[in-house]
Amino acid sequence: MLLRNLRIFRSSGVISTLPITATKDYIHLRQFHTSKHLLKRSRDNKLSKKAQQEENRLIDKLLEDTDADDEIRPPSIDIREKKKQLALEKGLMKAKMTRELNEQVRENMGVIRGYDKLLKTDPLQRVKVNLDDTKDIQKFSDFFVHCGPLLRTFKNHLGSDLPTDFQRKIFTLSTGQLSTIAKGDSGSGRTMALIMMAMCLNRHRARGPGVSTLIIVKSNDLVLKYQQIITKVYQDLVNLMKTIPIPREQRLSFENIDEEETILKYKNINEMAQFLYRSDATTELKQQEIIAENPLPHILVSTPHRLLDLLSTRGMNFLKINNVQQILVDDFDTMIDPETYLDSDKTAPVVLLLDYVLKLQDYNRKHRDPHPMICFTVSSSCNNSLIEQIKEEKQWFDWKKFVPIGSFESPGSLPIHKSVPDNVSLGSVLVLPVIDETVSENVDNKKKTRKSKKKSKGKNNFKVELYDMTPFEYGSDMRTWIDKSYRTTEGHDAYYFKHRNKRLNAARKVKDIGFEILISGFIELHKRKELGLKQEKLLFVHPDSVNGTQVRDFLKKTKRKGKVFNFSDGDESFFVDDQNKNDFLIINSSALPSLTFNGLKTIVVLGNETIKNMSNFITIAGRIRNDKKGLISEDRFPELLDVSENGQRSLASSTTKNSNNSDSDKGRIFLINSLFEFDHYDRNYLERLFIRGGLVDQFSPCGVLEPGFDQDAYNSTFVPDYTFQYFNDGHEFQLDEE
Numbered sequence: 051m052l053l054r055n056l057r058i059f060r061s062s063g064v065i066s067t068l069p070i071t072a073t074k075d076y077i078h079l080r081q082f083h084t085s086k087h088l089l090k091r092s093r094d095n096k097l098s099k100k101a102q103q104e105e106n107r108l109i110d111k112l113l114e115d116t117d118a119d120d121e122i123r124p125p126s127i128d129i130r131e132k133k134k135q136l137a138l139e140k141g142l143m144k145a146k147m148t149r150e151l152n153e154q155v156r157e158n159m160g161v162i163r164g165y166d167k168l169l170k171t172d173p174l175q176r177v178k179v180n181l182d183d184t185k186d187i188q189k190f191s192d193f194f195v196h197c198g199p200l201l202r203t204f205k206n207h208l209g210s211d212l213p214t215d216f217q218r219k220i221f222t223l224s225t226g227q228l229s230t231i232a233k234g235d236s237g238s239g240r241t242m243a244l245i246m247m248a249m250c251l252n253r254h255r256a257r258g259p260g261v262s263t264l265i266i267v268k269s270n271d272l273v274l275k276y277q278q279i280i281t282k283v284y285q286d287l288v289n290l291m292k293t294i295p296i297p298r299e300q301r302l303s304f305e306n307i308d309e310e311e312t313i314l315k316y317k318n319i320n321e322m323a324q325f326l327y328r329s330d331a332t333t334e335l336k337q338q339e340i341i342a343e344n345p346l347p348h349i350l351v352s353t354p355h356r357l358l359d360l361l362s363t364r365g366m367n368f369l370k371i372n373n374v375q376q377i378l379v380d381d382f383d384t385m386i387d388p389e390t391y392l393d394s395d396k397t398a399p400v401v402l403l404l405d406y407v408l409k410l411q412d413y414n415r416k417h418r419d420p421h422p423m424i425c426f427t428v429s430s431s432c433n434n435s436l437i438e439q440i441k442e443e444k445q446w447f448d449w450k451k452f453v454p455i456g457s458f459e460s461p462g463s464l465p466i467h468k469s470v471p472d473n474v475s476l477g478s479v480l481v482l483p484v485i486d487e488t489v490s491e492n493v494d495n496k497k498k499t500r501k502s503k504k505k506s507k508g509k510n511n512f513k514v515e516l517y518d519m520t521p522f523e524y525g526s527d528m529r530t531w532i533d534k535s536y537r538t539t540e541g542h543d544a545y546y547f548k549h550r551n552k553r554l555n556a557a558r559k560v561k562d563i564g565f566e567i568l569i570s571g572f573i574e575l576h577k578r579k580e581l582g583l584k585q586e587k588l589l590f591v592h593p594d595s596v597n598g599t600q601v602r603d604f605l606k607k608t609k610r611k612g613k614v615f616n617f618s619d620g621d622e623s624f625f626v627d628d629q630n631k632n633d634f635l636i637i638n639s640s641a642l643p644s645l646t647f648n649g650l651k652t653i654v655v656l657g658n659e660t661i662k663n664m665s666n667f668i669t670i671a672g673r674i675r676n677d678k679k680g681l682i683s684e685d686r687f688p689e690l691l692d693v694s695e696n697g698q699r700s701l702a703s704s705t706t707k708n709s710n711n712s713d714s715d716k717g718r719i720f721l722i723n724s725l726f727e728f729d730h731y732d733r734n735y736l737e738r739l740f741i742r743g744g745l746v747d748q749f750s751p752c753g754v755l756e757p758g759f760d761q762d763a764y765n766s767t768f769v770p771d772y773t774f775q776y777f778n779d780g781h782e783f784q785l786d787e788e
């Protein structure tokens with residue numbers, strides 16, 4: 051073989067001699083390299099066409115032989131294989147790098163404070179905020195250019211031009227039209243963020259006419275809240291523009307904005323924004339008339355129900371939402387099943403609406419951003435399975451332009467930081483009804499006097515005793531918290547809700563008595579001077595099974611006045627409005643999301659049943675604000691876990707307290723349950739809520755512990771079904787079913 055090749059080379063006239071040495075391997079190697087080298091040279095030589103053909107034929111043959119004959123192929127240098135291998139590795143490396151970068155972006159976006167130049171990946175390159183790295187404080191104007199006067203109006207409205215941490219994150223993404231599911235704590239400025247994003251948006255010219263921002267909110271009250279804020283800001287803006295005492299042209303250059311690009315181009319509020327909610331026939335008709343006159347408002351705010359009503363009765367030509375630039379959903383998780391999210395038997399109206407609206411969008415348009423930007427705000431109790439489900443089941447997002455805000459992964463599904471802020475303490479009161487001998491004697495006594503008859507009329511034949519529920523000892527071991535929250539068969543929300551529903555199906559009369567016990571308990575509590583409840587205005591939160599007027603009527607017994615919440619009456623400012631002489635504001639727990647009650651310090655919750663689920667619990671507690679603006683500062687949500695060297699997690703900041711709320715800054719929640727009904731499952735539900743809320747601070751309002759609580763019997767009802775194991779770094783653990 052070797053000799054044959056040598057002959058070929060000689061006959062091609064390219065070489066005359068080839069060094070042959072005694073070592074076989076050396077010959078192979080040397081020959082291989084030399085052959086290749088000479089082959090290349092021979093191709094380069096200017097031979098006659100015929101000679102070249104012959105040359106090529108021979109070269110090809112040689113190459114074939116080279117490939118076929120292992121003897122002359124150097125054992126470890128197969129160039130083609132090597133090349134393939136390299137290409138593969140390069141590809142893999144590139145994919146790995148892209149993955150790593152994406153992960154880095156995703157992680158960093160959770161804590162992003164602005165534009166980080168170093169992370170040059172697709173999503174971040176889209177972010178247009180070009181912040182000076184040395185600048186720590188960003189203002190609204192860093193995110194929204196061309197909105198000078200509007201931002202000035204917002205500044206007047208909020209008393210500040212500094213965004214909250216949550217707002218910084220969501221505004222950063224919106225500058226690049228990046229979609230998000232944004233997790234935010236109570237009072238982090240979520241609602242205001244959406245309002246600003248809608249009002250400061252300049253519609254892409256290429257999109258043509260249409261509704262620019264569709265905002266979907268849970269309740270009628272919330273639509274009214276959006277209406278109130280948007281209308282006020284718009285009016286203030288119009289007034290501001292009227293008062294600027296310089297000619298229009300100069301005014302524009304002075305402000306360095308193009309006025310036509312701002313919302314001032316809309317001639318009136320109806321052109322700028324419209325608000326849809328279910329109401330009486332006249333109001334609904336009025337809403338339709340406004341749409342008919344102004345079919346393309348810049349902003350459309352609606353509840354899912356009302357928009358579905360309109361789309362099904364009037365069709366999509368009536369309301370042009372087929373070409374929106376942004377879809378913003380406030381408190382998305384409160385509109386779906388809070389436990390199973392989309393995996394529920396019933397499709398939630400908001401899901402139906404999003405399916406429909408997003409199908410309507412014209413994806414084939416040839417402008418740069420055909421897919422609308424979508425932002426959902428969600429509460430801090432949401433976990434990763436929400437994003438996973440939406441990814442699996444829905445075509446809503448363009449995932450290439452999606453970055454979540456906040457951490458959806460958490461060790462053991464416990465929150466990384468508190469979700470019930472530490473400006474709130476909770477006292478759990480148990481009410482024991484005791485037969486009141488004096489009243490029952492009077493009732494039984496056939497020979498009652500007229501006076502005693504009068505006295506017993508309308509009075510219960512029981513009195514009440516109040517006790518503190520035994521506070522939960524959280525301990526400092528994270529494994530115990532996880533065990534208690536997730537790993538017991540009977541200690542699950544689904545199990546508890548079934549149990550609770552059975553009780554809710556009881557006869558009306560039984561329920562009424564239960565309710566009466568709770569209110570009587572509150573009346574007794576209210577008398578206790580040391581709690582100072584008589585000097586305060588209180589928020590009364592009640593469950594669906596009673597209505598506000600019932601609660602108000604019962605509360606008359608305290609000789610203080612109550613008012614059932616009505617947004618239109620300006621009840622958000624109930625606690626700071628000195629003109630309002632009522633003492634109690636009464637509201638259903640489902641109506642609470644997104645309401646801001648400035649000055650609120652004390653909440654009374656009527657029974658476990660009022661707390662619908664974890665997210666509702668966070669919402670109730672999140673109504674108490676420690677800041678005059680109505681925000682809750684970030685440091686009120688401290689980290690829950692402190693990972694020590696041995697991988698054990700120790701309690702970072704929260705402890706059980708047995709005080710009557712000595713911290714004057716703290717708000718109080720009085721949760722009232724009837725000892726008559728309160729069983730292990732109720733207690734366990736609370737324990738899980740308290741742990742998952744971030745080890746809620748507890749206080750003891752009554753100073754007397756409940757009688758007869760058997761801690762061992764309770765513990766043995768909720769035994770963990772799983773064990774787990776820590777990895778060295780203390781973060782990871784593995785569940786093993788026992």
Ligand SMILES: Nc1ncnc2c1ncn2[C@@H]1O[C@H](COP(=O)(O)OP(=O)(O)OP(=O)(O)O)[C@@H](O)[C@H]1O
Pocket residue numbers: 208209210211212213214217234235236237238239240241242243643644645646672679680681
């Ligand atoms: N950047 C800001 N500067 C000052 N005040 C603000 C700012 N953002 C919002 N606020 C005010 O803080 C209060 C709460 O804001 P907002 O309702 O947006 O919070 P939220 O996160 O939606 O609260 P919730 O827990 O009710 O959902 C409002 O009165 C609002 O006007």
